[in-house]
Amino acid sequence: MTYSLHHQAEVLMDRYGVKVAARLSQGSAQLPHDISERLRVARLQAVAQRKRAPVVQSRLATSVSSSGGAAALTFGDEGWSIWSRMASVLPLVALVAGLVLINGIQNEDRANEVAEVDTALLTDDLPPAAYADSGFIQYLKSAAHRTASE
Structure with missing residues (x-):
């Protein structure tokens, strides 16, 4: 459930970014060439920064097992010393x-x-x-x- 909420939040952020970029592109048509070129470089840097951002994923449980009427969250075998x-x-x-x-x-x-x-x-x-x-x-x-x- 946390993964799906996180994924939905990222999708909404990406949509918002696309809308903002479209509005900025519309407004950049009336700007002088040197300013629009600096904006283009800044956008490329922002996109590169977004791609380089480390993806932090929290691992709550690797599996959910159910038996009878009860469910148990387990962390798998890799974390057990x-x-x-x-x-x-x-x-x-x-x-x-x-x-x-x-x-x-x-x-x-x-x-x-x-x-x-x-x-x-x-x-x-x-x-x-x-x-x-x-x-x-x-x-x-x-x-x-x-x-x-x-």
């Missing part, structure tokens, strides 16, 4: 490393919690088989209810 490739992969590597670290910490916390429960069961005066007895669980509930009501 090893450092720019590494810089583009670095956030992904940091994300994966962070997720692995979080997973390890959570696993360790879970193991510590299970170890605390196991330690509490094994160091208690009651044998672990008592917790599996349904009658004992009823006794604990009724004892807790009696303690709360007092």
